[in-house]
Amino acid sequence: MNDTVNRAAADTVADWPVGEAAAGAILTIDLGAIRENYRRLKARLAGVRCAGVVKGNGYGLGAAQVASALTREGCGIFFVALLAEGIALRKAIGSRPDIYVLNGLPPGSEPEAVTADLCAVVNSGAQLHAWRAAAHAAGRRLPAAIQVDSGMSRLGMAPAEIETVAGDASAFDGIDVRYVMSHLACADEPRHPANEQQRLAFERLRTMLPRARASLANSSGIFLGPSYHHDLARPGAALYGINPTPGEPNPMLPVVRLQAKVAQTRHVEKGTGIGYGHTYHADGPLSLATISFGYADGWLRRSASAAWFEGVRLPFLGRVSMDSIILDVSALPPGRLREGDLVELLGPSQSVDDAAGHAGTIGYEILASLGPRFHRHYVGG
Numbered sequence: 001m002n003d004t005v006n007r008a009a010a011d012t013v014a015d016w017p018v019g020e021a022a023a024g025a026i027l028t029i030d031l032g033a034i035r036e037n038y039r040r041l042k043a044r045l046a047g048v049r050c051a052g053v054v055k056g057n058g059y060g061l062g063a064a065q066v067a068s069a070l071t072r073e074g075c076g077i078f079f080v081a082l083l084a085e086g087i088a089l090r091k092a093i094g095s096r097p098d099i100y101v102l103n104g105l106p107p108g109s110e111p112e113a114v115t116a117d118l119c120a121v122v123n124s125g126a127q128l129h130a131w132r133a134a135a136h137a138a139g140r141r142l143p144a145a146i147q148v149d150s151g152m153s154r155l156g157m158a159p160a161e162i163e164t165v166a167g168d169a170s171a172f173d174g175i176d177v178r179y180v181m182s183h184l185a186c187a188d189e190p191r192h193p194a195n196e197q198q199r200l201a202f203e204r205l206r207t208m209l210p211r212a213r214a215s216l217a218n219s220s221g222i223f224l225g226p227s228y229h230h231d232l233a234r235p236g237a238a239l240y241g242i243n244p245t246p247g248e249p250n251p252m253l254p255v256v257r258l259q260a261k262v263a264q265t266r267h268v269e270k271g272t273g274i275g276y277g278h279t280y281h282a283d284g285p286l287s288l289a290t291i292s293f294g295y296a297d298g299w300l301r302r303s304a305s306a307a308w309f310e311g312v313r314l315p316f317l318g319r320v321s322m323d324s325i326i327l328d329v330s331a332l333p334p335g336r337l338r339e340g341d342l343v344e345l346l347g348p349s350q351s352v353d354d355a356a357g358h359a360g361t362i363g364y365e366i367l368a369s370l371g372p373r374f375h376r377h378y379v380g381g
């Protein structure tokens with residue numbers, strides 16, 4: 001890894017405003033586990049290239065830190081969603097890696113993408129035209145991935161649009177088409193017929209475009225088998241420890257640990273109202289602990305409703321507040337939990353996928369929601 005990458009990652013951590021003593025909650029991010037997850041995906045890809053998807057600030061965990069860690073595993077291709085993310089990532093990780101902007105470039109922003117040396121993901125004929133004009137203005141060929149819509153109806157050129165550009169001999173002038181790519185809608189359901197339909201549509205649409213490497217698989221797509229691997233895989237979720245094979249054991253290592261501090265403890269008698277709206281009343285004498293952690297930290301109000309301490313489950317009582325949650329700690333020996341102690345919200349006792357399951361959501365949303373107030377502690381980089 002080059003020095004620029006090292007320094008940028010270190011600065012980002014050092015600049016983080018919240019020290020461990022001052023914070024209400026601590027988010028530990030295991031960059032070593034992310035690296036191991038990358039190696040596991042690479043092993044499964046058997047020689048096919050593997051990018052790192054770091055959109056949404058690296059699924060909430062820090063795009064600069066994650067990308068720097070992956071760079072050390074030899075990863076040289078990153079995907080972000082927005083141009084703004086691409087510009088920030090370029091500053092953080094230096095000039096070497098390729099950075100693709102999945103959502104395409106907003107009209108008029110092409111010069112900024114050129115300045116930051118980013119690769120466009122071209123999703124429409126208009127974007128192709130604008131990138132070609134940017135190449136002309138820059139006086140050099142500009143790199144791009146052409147995204148085709150193989151059946152998700154979200155981003156990428158529609159088949160009719162592909163036919164139009166295919167009939168225009170100069171459509172790709174000045175553009176270095178490095179990949180033709182598409183995205184799977186149902187990859188986490190291996191038996192879903194849309195997977196095969198999309199794969200076949202992708203193979204067909206590719207043939208109409210300039211010859212280039214192909215990329216289709218996200219995390220779950222890698223587990224659909226080699227016919228989905230093509231020349232480049234684009235995993236995000238699996239790198240961050242989210243199970244890419246729902247319903248089967250998670251082949252990835254967990255990456256995050258989230259712990260909240262006990263702000264206060266108390267005992268209450270039977271019948272006492274607890275929290276906003278008194279939605280809960282003590283059904284007997286109870287030991288309570290209030291933690292400095294709430295929905296302002298991105299914990300969805302419907303999310304997993306227990307914390308853990310030394311393997312003991314501590315249920316939430318009453319409503320989640322903005323900055324606090326009241327726990328029933330009666331299962332612990334009296335006085336065992338004290339002010340300043342840490343309880344676990346995510347970690348060995350409760351995985352990201354567990355927490356998501358309780359909330360009727362997906363691990364992606366749990367991670368992407370994690371708020372800015374934590375002390376972030378990076379280990380294993």
Ligand SMILES: *Cc1c(COP(=O)(O)O)cnc(C)c1O
Binds near residue numbers: 053183217219
């Ligand atoms: C988010 C995204 C990915 C990564 O998907 P995961 O399910 O997180 O692995 C890959 N490709 C595209 C186009 C995406 O939007």
